[in-house]
Amino acid sequence: MPKRGSRVVWTSDDGDLRKARDRGAQARRATGGRVKVRREVSGRRGKGVTTVSDLPLDEAGLRELAARLKRRCGVGGSVKAGVIELQGDHRDVVIEVLRADGYDAVRAGG
Secondary structure: OOOOOOOOOEEOOOEEHHHOOOHHHHHHHHOOOOEEEEEEOOOOOOOOEEEEEOOOOOHHHHHHHHHHHHHHHOOOEEEEOOEEEEEOOOHHHHHHHHHHOOOOEEEOOO
């Protein structure tokens, strides 16, 4: 068992570790905007898809998040022009996952 007070609380690189937080969440919140989750059928022959837009991620980050969402929802999907598309209506699950990751996700549209 470590002695009381033997935990590192400050480093010259990171500063005060007692105040350390998830830096990824801070970066996501610093970008501002809300992540929009909507259901679309336009241009898809009446088949509904869930789209996730306005994510502050690069292409690799979008692909990784899309893979996680597809596994969680058990559906197919893709990333096109910075927008994640999932087959079917999975808005509630997607919003739940995004909020758990620290995004300000909202339902957009009707």
